[in-house]
Amino acid sequence: MIAALVAALPADVDAAAPRPMAGGRKAAERALATIDPVAYAASRNHLDGAVTRLSPYLRHGILSLDEVRNHALAKVADPRQAEKFIQELAWRDYWQRIYLAHPDRIWNDVEVYKTGFDASEYDTELPADVVEARTGVACIDQFIAMLHETGYLHNHARMYLAAYVVHWRRVRWQAGAAWFLEHLIDADPASNNLSWQWVASTFSKKPYIFNLDNVAKYTGHDINTRMSDNRVLACSYEQLSELLFPNLEPAHG
Amino acid sequence: MADLIWLHEGALRRTHPVFAMAAPGTPAIFVWDRARLAAGHVGVRRQLFIAETLAELELEIHDGDATVLLPQLAVAHGADRLLVPASPDPAIIGQLVMIRQAVPALTVEQVADTAFVTLSQEPDLARFFRYWNKARKAALRPHGV
Numbered sequence: 275m276i277a278a279l280v281a282a283l284p285a286d287v288d289a290a291a292p293r294p295m296a297g298g299r300k301a302a303e304r305a306l307a308t309i310d311p312v313a314y315a316a317s318r319n320h321l322d323g324a325v326t327r328l329s330p331y332l333r334h335g336i337l338s339l340d341e342v343r344n345h346a347l348a349k350v351a352d353p354r355q356a357e358k359f360i361q362e363l364a365w366r367d368y369w370q371r372i373y374l375a376h377p378d379r380i381w382n383d384v385e386v387y388k389t390g391f392d393a394s395e396y397d398t399e400l401p402a403d404v405v406e407a408r409t410g411v412a413c414i415d416q417f418i419a420m421l422h423e424t425g426y427l428h429n430h431a432r433m434y435l436a437a438y439v440v441h442w443r444r445v446r447w448q449a450g451a452a453w454f455l456e457h458l459i460d461a462d463p464a465s466n467n468l469s470w471q472w473v474a475s476t477f478s479k480k481p482y483i484f485n486l487d488n489v490a491k492y493t494g495h496d497i498n499t500r501m502s503d504n505r506v507l508a509c510s511y512e513q514l515s516e517l518l519f520p521n522l523e524p525a526h527g
Numbered sequence: 528m529a530d531l532i533w534l535h536e537g538a539l540r541r542t543h544p545v546f547a548m549a550a551p552g553t554p555a556i557f558v559w560d561r562a563r564l565a566a567g568h569v570g571v572r573r574q575l576f577i578a579e580t581l582a583e584l585e586l587e588i589h590d591g592d593a594t595v596l597l598p599q600l601a602v603a604h605g606a607d608r609l610l611v612p613a614s615p616d617p618a619i620i621g622q623l624v625m626i627r628q629a630v631p632a633l634t635v636e637q638v639a640d641t642a643f644v645t646l647s648q649e650p651d652l653a654r655f656f657r658y659w660n661k662a663r664k665a666a667l668r669p670h671g672v
């Protein structure tokens with residue numbers, strides 16, 4: 275079966291090469307042994323920060339949240355040093371609880387959009403240039419390529435991509451969520467779809483948006499954050515709010 | 528009483544409590560259910576990850592529809608109880624209902640994973656921080672109690 279699956283992989287994937295996040299309990303235990311909750315707290319928002327890449331193992335029950343938390347606690351002198359990391363594990367627990375209690379929320383808007391637009395004003399399909407990583411917004415195209423080529427994205431890149439799709443392109447979150455599920459190795463209906471709803475504002479008080487300064491702050495030199503290559507992101511938050519949500523009242527007052 | 532374990536893609540480890548619930552030596556089965564994987568948007572990369580994990584687990588692997596295969600396998604193994612790691616996935620829950628209907632004599636039990644936190648009251652799930660404020664103390668202790 276593995277041979278057949280390897281044969282079905284895109285030509286650019288070398289299944290024999292050592293990959294981060296290979297399947298199996300042994301690979302999971304190796305990844306678990308390297309976690310550093312203190313470094314995590316300091317750097318987790320950065321694309322090259324000390325994130326753990328444990329998500330595919332947690333998603334498939336190869337590791338339990340309980341054992342990962344216990345392991346993190348054993349690595350620190352005071353539990354509060356592992357709090358940031360454990361709080362992120364708790365996000366997974368939280369989404370799973372919602373999935374069990376309200377399975378209908380996985381594909382339906384939990385609340386209305388707080389963007390000044392009705393759900394019917396959003397496209398139901400992903401534009402072709404998004405799927406093909408040729409939006410013309412350099413950093414966005416790089417994140418899309420990363421998703422397609424590796425099956426993994428840092429949390430911040432997921433937030434940027436989701437916000438770009440929903441708010442810049444005005445596409446319903448469901449279309450983006452289904453696309454992520456097809457590509458992510460950690461694809462989880464609860465963590466993924468409810469995060470998309472959080473970005474979209476159908477499960478949060480306001481839409482999540484970002485600007486180019488924010489991308490530049492959290493990414494390294496390998497991500498192109500030149501203004502000329504990312505024009506639609508190169509704005510202040512006030513300008514972006516007016517541009518993306520013209521029906522909303524200005525926030526200040 | 529003979530047991531049979533159905534391990535699905537949400538619980539791929541030998542230390543899951545479902546094994547402690549079963550009699551020693553109980554066979555564990557994984558069904559490569561293409562229709563369910565496709566309906567769940569499971570892409571090729573994730574399929575490879577799951578297959579690699581299965582290769583290490585040494586389970587009985589069957590290719591087909593879980594609702595057809597599991598009743599047959601339960602009969603073949605002389606099992607009167609099917610133990611399944613608890614899942615929030617409506618597709619898996621729906622398949623369990625169909626298996627129960629197909630073999631009324633078979634007891635089907637879902638076994639919860641070890642809890643991340645044990646809370647005395649159901650938390651308010653309306654927003655993360657309402658849940659976290661209730662869960663934080665236990666979450667920062669070993670075993671979440």
Ligand SMILES: Cc1cc2nc3c(=O)[nH]c(=O)nc-3n(C[C@H](O)[C@H](O)[C@H](O)COP(=O)(O)OP(=O)(O)OC[C@H]3O[C@@H](n4cnc5c(N)ncnc54)[C@H](O)[C@@H]3O)c2cc1C
Binds near residue numbers: 318460473
């Ligand atoms: C739009 C969007 C889609 C997402 N889709 C998924 C998905 O399909 N599957 C998935 O597991 N996570 C998803 N996440 C959450 C998060 O981005 C990933 O869990 C995390 O980036 C995985 O990388 P890591 O293991 O290095 O995380 P770390 O930062 O090292 O965190 C450790 C673990 O905590 C859990 N975790 C951390 N952050 C979150 C979070 N925000 N929500 C839920 N769990 C979290 C994960 O299990 C993760 O493995 C999504 C987030 C967004 C914004």
